[in-house]
Amino acid sequence: MVSAYTDERPGPAVIALAVVAAVTLVVDLIVVVQRIGRDDVAVAAGLPPGQIVFASNRGQDLDIYAMNSDGSGVRQLTNSRSADSAPAWSPDGTKIAFESDRDGNKEIYVMNADGSAQTRLTDHPADDVFPKWSPDGSKLVFSSYRDRNFEIYVMDADGKNQTRLTSDPATDLTPDFSPDGSKIVFQSLRGENGDIWVMNADGGSPVRLTQDASFEELPSWSPDGTKIAFQSNRAREDNFDVWVMNADGSGQRRVTRTKSDATAARWAPDSSRLVFQSNRSGGLKILVVNLDGTGIARIGGGSGFSDYVPDWQRDPSRAVASATTTTTTAPTTVPATTTTTRRRR
């Protein structure tokens, strides 16, 4: 199963694999120790306001948290014994859509910004993943495997009228609306490797925006509508960086030049910079970067756990009222080393 943004859940223990995993972990730890000190980054300051919602394994498993854009006020929003991930702010900042396998397979859920009223929107045995809101908040676009390959679907924000927008045997994933609501950008493997495509909001007139033999994934449309961020390994095999292009596909340029993967980029509410995840300091951290690649800094985070898939609240006037600040506890799961499915050419 392709999952471009969450780690695979562990299967049954196999002794031989466990030995290999243990050796790999030791090697990884040595690499991490070597990197700490030379590859860490400053703590972010002076960023645009607004809450950043993200997934983290800092508790017992993968749950959804929110924090201020300076990393303060971390609050745990979900606490299920399952993997809750891919959180997405509603445009008005009052709700968060997310995916979870709490009911046996991945479904789309929505909750209030304080974590209350968690409600399932999809109900299908196949995986339903990666929700994103329409600009008016009336619809959610997501990916579903219900057709035996991933297709892009749209539904009303209450889960009604689930409608398929793509129809291609290739994997179609990770959609995101344009800010004017007229188009949807997504990643597709139609070209044998991942590329970024855009289509009309009704699924018509799909156009391929990237033409590179590497993997282009996880597109995110800027709030001002002019640009699309994505991740690509075209610069170096097996290392993903954040890239940005104009909304018509022109002007593709690399933003990050990190030693390890920089992935899952989303935009600051003023389109001035990007928030993304990177394992550059051992365990995934949430970082910010200016569009010209300068100003890389860390938001929140800590040692011994990973923070994933950030999404920046676009209406910062909607601060979350309930501020039950969580205490960071020792992790009980091994931090994932990457959230990007490795698919080699």
Ligand SMILES: [Ca+2]
């Ligand atoms: Ca499902």
Ligand SMILES: [Ca+2]
């Ligand atoms: Ca498909």
Ligand SMILES: [Ca+2]
């Ligand atoms: Ca490509």
